[in-house]
Amino acid sequence: MREPLRTVQLEVNGAAYTVTVPVRKTLADVLREDLQLTGTHVGCEQGVCGACTVWLDGEPVRSCLLLAIQAAGHRVTTVEALGTVDRLHPVQEAFWENHGLQCGFCTPGILMTVVAFLREHPAPSRQQIREALAGHLCRCTGYQNIVRAVEDAARRLQARGT
Amino acid sequence: MKIEGTETLHAPRDRVWALLDDPQALASCTPGMQELRPTGPDEFEAVLSIGIAAVRGTYKGKLRITERTPPERYAVQVEGSSGAGFVRAVGVLELEDQGAQTGVRWSGEVQVGGALTLGSRMIPGIARMLAGQFFQCLDRKLQEGSA
Amino acid sequence: MKPPVFDYQDPASVEEALELLARHGAAAKVLAGGQSLMPLLNLRLARPEVVVDINRIDALDYLTEESGWLRVGARVRQRRLEREADVRRMVPLLAEAVRFVGHPQIRNRGTVCGSLAHADPAAELPAVAVAVGARLVARSRSGVREIPAEEFFTGPLTTALRPDELLAEARFPCTGPDWGWAFLEVSNRHGDYALCAVAAGVRAGDGRIQDARLAYAGAGPVPVRLREAEAALVEHSDLEEGIRAASAEARRVLQPDGDLHASSEFRRHLAAVLTARTVRLAWTRARTRSGGAHA
Numbered sequence: 291m292r293e294p295l296r297t298v299q300l301e302v303n304g305a306a307y308t309v310t311v312p313v314r315k316t317l318a319d320v321l322r323e324d325l326q327l328t329g330t331h332v333g334c335e336q337g338v339c340g341a342c343t344v345w346l347d348g349e350p351v352r353s354c355l356l357l358a359i360q361a362a363g364h365r366v367t368t369v370e371a372l373g374t375v376d377r378l379h380p381v382q383e384a385f386w387e388n389h390g391l392q393c394g395f396c397t398p399g400i401l402m403t404v405v406a407f408l409r410e411h412p413a414p415s416r417q418q419i420r421e422a423l424a425g426h427l428c429r430c431t432g433y434q435n436i437v438r439a440v441e442d443a444a445r446r447l448q449a450r451g452t
Numbered sequence: 453m454k455i456e457g458t459e460t461l462h463a464p465r466d467r468v469w470a471l472l473d474d475p476q477a478l479a480s481c482t483p484g485m486q487e488l489r490p491t492g493p494d495e496f497e498a499v500l501s502i503g504i505a506a507v508r509g510t511y512k513g514k515l516r517i518t519e520r521t522p523p524e525r526y527a528v529q530v531e532g533s534s535g536a537g538f539v540r541a542v543g544v545l546e547l548e549d550q551g552a553q554t555g556v557r558w559s560g561e562v563q564v565g566g567a568l569t570l571g572s573r574m575i576p577g578i579a580r581m582l583a584g585q586f587f588q589c590l591d592r593k594l595q596e597g598s599a
Numbered sequence: 600m601k602p603p604v605f606d607y608q609d610p611a612s613v614e615e616a617l618e619l620l621a622r623h624g625a626a627a628k629v630l631a632g633g634q635s636l637m638p639l640l641n642l643r644l645a646r647p648e649v650v651v652d653i654n655r656i657d658a659l660d661y662l663t664e665e666s667g668w669l670r671v672g673a674r675v676r677q678r679r680l681e682r683e684a685d686v687r688r689m690v691p692l693l694a695e696a697v698r699f700v701g702h703p704q705i706r707n708r709g710t711v712c713g714s715l716a717h718a719d720p721a722a723e724l725p726a727v728a729v730a731v732g733a734r735l736v737a738r739s740r741s742g743v744r745e746i747p748a749e750e751f752f753t754g755p756l757t758t759a760l761r762p763d764e765l766l767a768e769a770r771f772p773c774t775g776p777d778w779g780w781a782f783l784e785v786s787n788r789h790g791d792y793a794l795c796a797v798a799a800g801v802r803a804g805d806g807r808i809q810d811a812r813l814a815y816a817g818a819g820p821v822p823v824r825l826r827e828a829e830a831a832l833v834e835h836s837d838l839e840e841g842i843r844a845a846s847a848e849a850r851r852v853l854q855p856d857g858d859l860h861a862s863s864e865f866r867r868h869l870a871a872v873l874t875a876r877t878v879r880l881a882w883t884r885a886r887t888r889s890g891g892a893h894a
Contacts, residue, residue: 294606314604335600335642340702355638355708455856506628506639507639507645508646509646573858578755
């Protein structure tokens, strides 16, 4: 069967990649399969669960609802850009300290949303945090520790003056 | 999901019944019907291209007439599947003699499976729309006298 | 699942897009924000032959006021409605309702016109369009036509758009300072599809409701405007009596389908309760002449 392909330049986490992919391939799949950036996870492929959340030009979006070729000309940021095992982002530290993850499947998406959220709301109320997290489904934690982690993250970022 | 409705067909009841008894007439009024092949007494194989807006699929399946009580009651059982899932439905038509017109009370139970379940909240509305199209077509045929 | 094979076109101009739609008609599907179409593609519930991506068309990216109308081009993301102060000032109901549209991640990409063209019966923006009397601008190679919101939505996921037409713009009338607006929704999870949502607007004058708008999402195959309930609000000089009558009317007239998430009876109950709450909120806002600002 004929499979239309396109060659595009993608900018992901500040690095340039040239890929030739089927036009119908989603950004989530290209990140994982073509760029080996498997931090972004694929859950529902309908935009409901949030596991695939990345930033497009700094704003959280569902990478499962973007065709990879649509990201050409934009800046894509994935969880890999937040921190490394040796140097966690303060938000990642907060999740670690507060047991805000168990299996970790939903976590990368949540981190991308939370970092962007705290950038816009540095001192959020608990209600605001819960509303900000409404676009993410977690099957393990029951969300309590995730909320605590976000509260803690906000404090850490404030303390750092970030 | 249960759905039901009432329609008025502008023809006396015996003509309406005759139309219901004509598989080809029914096929031509069924939205999206592409093929209707008899496979036995009161049994058919069908291929339908059905959907609304962008949500469209080709469904292959079976249709069985499970009850025929002329001139007042007619029941069918339909099941079909496509790549996107399956549909099972049971429909009952009750015809009321209103002289030159016939009142039709119809009811159905629809079950969907597969990817279609994600749209299950819209199934009743869609089914009603399709039923409306079906009855409007029957009414046109009756009024044209082509029954 | 993954999207089926399709031909992909990303025109840079409206003319090119209209040419593609004229050529392919119903075999083509417009891709704007993708928040409704991509799920359908991913699940293969939609199998267009051609996807016409309009995201390169800068000419469709405008959010401007003209002669008392807010003009929203097809590429405008839903997020702009909640971020731009002008929107709240001009069409407060839009700013109120957009908080309930999906989640921020959806709104960062999803478009206003896309939500309207998708016409989900439980969606918020179609109800807003009906409540304020928006006009939808459909363009095709053969011309332009403006469709009033109440004529635009014709069934579940179905609009008056022809296969060769692009919803190029949505126009919302700027509602005046003596109107107050409110939008409330009940859903399983914040951001989910509405089990029932109500858009209410009232115009205050001489200490009573002079004019009203009530539109419902999730209560039928299309957004429903209840003129009888609106009339009830205007008829009664006592606010609570008017609210009681309007809520009872909503409960009596609306016929939502029941499903796994909520029965028909519960949805009608929600409609009645939300009618009361939105009208009270809208009235307070009208009285304080704050339009639709957060109370």
